[in-house]
Amino acid sequence: MFKYFPHTKADIDAMLESLNISSIDELFKDVPESVIFNSDYDVPSYLSESELRTHFAELSKKNQELTLFSGLGLYDHYQPAVIDALTSREEFMTSYTPYQPEISQGTLQYIFEYQSMIQTLTGLEVSNASMYDGATATAEACFMACAVTRRNKVLLSSTLNPNTINVIKTYLKYKELEWDFIAEKNGVVDIEDLKNKLNKDIAGVIVQKPNIYGIIENYEGFSEISKANKSLFIVNADISTLGVLKSPKEDGADIACGDCQSLGMPVAFGGPTLGYLATQKEYVRKMPGRICGYTHDLEGKRAFVLTLQAREQHIRRSKANSNICSNQSLMALFATIYLSIMGKNGLKQVNNLSYQGAHYLYDKLVATGKFFDPFQKPFLKEFTLKTSIAKETLQTALLEKGIFGGVGLDVFGECYEGLINFSVTEKRTKAEIDNLVKIVEGLS
C-alpha cells in the first residue's frame, strides 16, 4: 500500500470481478505489445515523508540565501503573512478553472477583484484574469496590436528588459511577424527615432517604465504620434510602481502589460509570477485569456462568471485570439490579497520607502568616487551605474558578505557591458545599505 493510493487488495479484486477480468493488465489490451513498458523506470526508490524532508534540507544547504539588492524585473518586496495563510486554503489552491460558477464563486470573485485592481492601477477599462508572466504578456500585447490593426510589425523600445525582448522576438518570429527597435538616447527611448520608424506597417509601439536601467521614462507625445500612424501604444510597467507613477492610461496607452511579481510574490528563482494585460473595451474582443464578468443568478443573487469566451481556444480552436488555457490564477490571488492589504496608501508608502532607500544608496555610492551615473535621469527603486571597480571583484566581495547586488547588466549581452544594477526595496534596512557601501569603499 502507498499513502496516495487507497486501493486495498480486496478493493482491487472486487473491481476486477465486476469487470470480469483477472488482472489490471487486461485493461491495456488496446496497447500494442511492442510499446508496453515492462521494466521499472530508472528513477530513485521512494522516500518516506521524513526522508524527503531530510533530502530537501540537504538541497537547501546547496543554495545561498542572500540579502537581495538585485532587481531587473524581480524584486524582494515585503510579503504580508496573510497572503500565504489565504492562498494555501485548499478551496483556492486545489480547484481548477471555474467552469461551474455555482461552486466557483470564490475564484471568480477574486478574479473580478483582481481585474478591478489592475483596472485602477493601469487606468484602462478591462484587465483579463492573468497571463503567465510580464514577458509573455507583452508578447501577447504585440499579437493583439497586430490583430487590431491588421498590420504585421511592432516597434520595440531598446530600453525594454532584455528578457522581454527575447521572448517577444521568439513569439513574433514563429508567428511570422516582424519587429524593429527604437533607439535609445541617454538611457531613454528616443522619440525622434520613433518618428522615423513609424510607417503604415507598424501595428504597435512598445515601451517600458521604469526601463531596464530603472529610469522613469517620459512618454509625452508618444501616444499622439503612434495614434496618428494608427498604431497602438503599449506600455509595459512594473505594476507596483503604478501606485505613484503616471498610469498607462495617463500616458495615452491602448494596452498596458507587465509583471505582477512585485505584488506580494517571492522571487522564487524566477517563477511562478504573474503577467497582467489591460486594454480599452473597444479592443476586448481581440484580447487573449479569460475574462470574468459581473452578473446574477436566477434568484437575482450577485454572481460572477467567465464571459466573452468566444475569443478562446476551447470554442474558437484555430481561430482563437491566443492558445492560453491554464494561466496563473492563484498568483492573481496573491496580487489581490496584497493590494487589499496595502490599499492605496500602503502601496504609495512601499514606493516611497523603496525610493528613499534607493536614493540614499545611490548618493552614498556616487560619493565613494568609484561609481558614476551615465544617465542622470529620474529613477524609483533601482538604478544603473558605471564603476571603476572590476565587476567580478564587486560581485564577489558582496557575495562573500551574503549580499547579491551590483549585478552586471552584461548578463543579458555584451551591449550592456560596464553597466551595474542596484535595486532597493522597503525591506532593506539602513544597516544593510551602510554595510554594502562599506564593502565597496574597501574595493578598488
Add this chain to the structure above:
Amino acid sequence: MINYNKMIFELSNPGRIGYSLPKERFPEYNIMQIETQYLRKDELLLPEVSELDVLRHFTNISNKNFGVENGFYPLGSCTMKYNPKINEEMAGLKAFRNLHPLQPAYTTQGALEVYYNLQQYLSEISGLHEFSLNPYAGAHGELVGLMVIKAYHEDRGDFKRKKIIIPDSAHGTNPASTTVCGMEAVEIVSNERGRVDLESLKAVLSDEIAGMMLTNPNTLGIFENDICEITKLVHEAGGLMYYDGANLNALLGKVRPGDMGFDVMHINLHKTFSTPHGGGGPGSGPVGVTEELTKYLPNPKIKKHENYYYVENSKDALGQISSYFGNYLVALRAYAYIRTLGKENLRLVGPYATLNANYISNALKTAYDLPISGYCMHEVVFNGLINKDTEVKTLDIAKRLLDFGMHAPTIYFPLLFPQSIMIEPTETESKETIDDFINVMHKIAIEAKEQPEILKQAPTTTPIRRTDEVFAAKMMIFSYKDYLEYINNRG
C-alpha cells in the same frame, strides 16, 4: 454580522489599514521629489481594510469554492488528483523561495539540481532524451513543442512544411497553438471507433506536413491502437510526431511516448505530477524531445558538468519563451512527488487510474450512453443518458451532481458527441468514493425519467444558482469601477 462576501471594495473604510511597513529611515528623500509630470494624478480605487477584514473576506469567498479536498472532482482531461501537502511544505522552503534567478550558479546549486534531475526523471518516464521545464503551462508547452518542430524543418532548409495534422477529438489548445506558431491546423475526422482514421490521415499527408499532434489515450479516453502505424506514416511523410501530454496519467508505468515514436511532447505537471491547479494555474508544461531535437530546446538551459550545475544559453536554441526557468516552484513540487512515489509507486499510477475509470464505465453503461465500446483508459466519455426521451441534457446532469456535493465532470467535450460527459476519477480515489458517485449517477438517471424538473432546477444547494451568462456578455461589467457606473445608471 457584516457580510464579508461583499466585494473587498465594499468593505473599505477610509483611513483603515492592513499593512505593516517600516518607519521612514531616510526622511531627507521623498518620492514627491520626482517631477509631477511623471506622477499619477488619477485617484486609485483600492480598498482600505484591516488585516482581519482581509482574512474574513477571502475566507468567506473561499467557502464558495470547491476543491479536491472538498470532495470528488472527476473533471475529465484535468486529472484532479490529490495534491500532496508535503509538496507544499517543500515549495515553501525559504532556501528556494528567496533565490533570485540571476544569482551566480554556485549560490543556487540545490535549485539547479532539482531542475536538472526533474528533467532527467521526466525524460526517463517519457522515453525521450531531454526536457526543458521553462514552459509555463500545457498550452505554452504545446507552442514551444511546435516551435521545436518548425525550427527542425527550417534548419534543414525545408520552409514549406507549415501544416500540422490534428484529429477532430483534440483539445482546443492544439489548433490554437498551431496558429500562434504560424502554422496551419489540418483537422482529420475520427473513425467510428473514436480513433484516428488511417485513410483520412493518409489523404492529408504531403511534403507540406510539419507534423501531427496526438493525444493518446485520446480525449475519448481510449488508446489509439494504430499508434505504431500512425507514427510510421507521419515519419515516412517527413513529419514529426507531437504528443499532447494532457492524458499522460493513463500511461504512467505502462507506456512511454518516446517508445510509441513521438518526437516532441509536453507534460502537464499540474495533472500527472500532482501539482495544484490553483483555480486555473500556475501550471507547468515541460517540453521533451528526442536526442536529435535537443539543441532546439529553449534558453536558458541547465546543464551538468561532473557534479556542478550551470546555466547555458545556446545559439541553436529556438529562443527564449520565458524570462527564466518557468514556474520553478511548481516544478519543485513535481520533483517532490516523483521522489515520494519512487519507481515502485510511479508504475502503479496508470493502472490504478485505468482500473477506476473502467469500473465507472462498466457500472454506468446501463443508464448512460457509452458511444465507444471496449475498455477505456484513465477516463470515460458518455453521450448523455441512454434514455433520450427526457428533456434532460448533460448540462442538467452536471448541475445536479453539484447538489450531491460532487464536482461535475467535463461536459460538452470532446465535440464528437452532442452530449459528452467526460469522467476522470484518477488513482487517488477510493472504491467507496467511486461507488458513491456511481449511485448518485444512477439516482440522477432515475430522476431524469421521474422528476426531470428537479434536474432542470439544479443546483439548489450551492452558494448560487444557475447564472445569467447573456447578461454578463451584454453588460461587460469587468471591474468594480464598471459596477459602480452600472449601479449609478440603474438608479
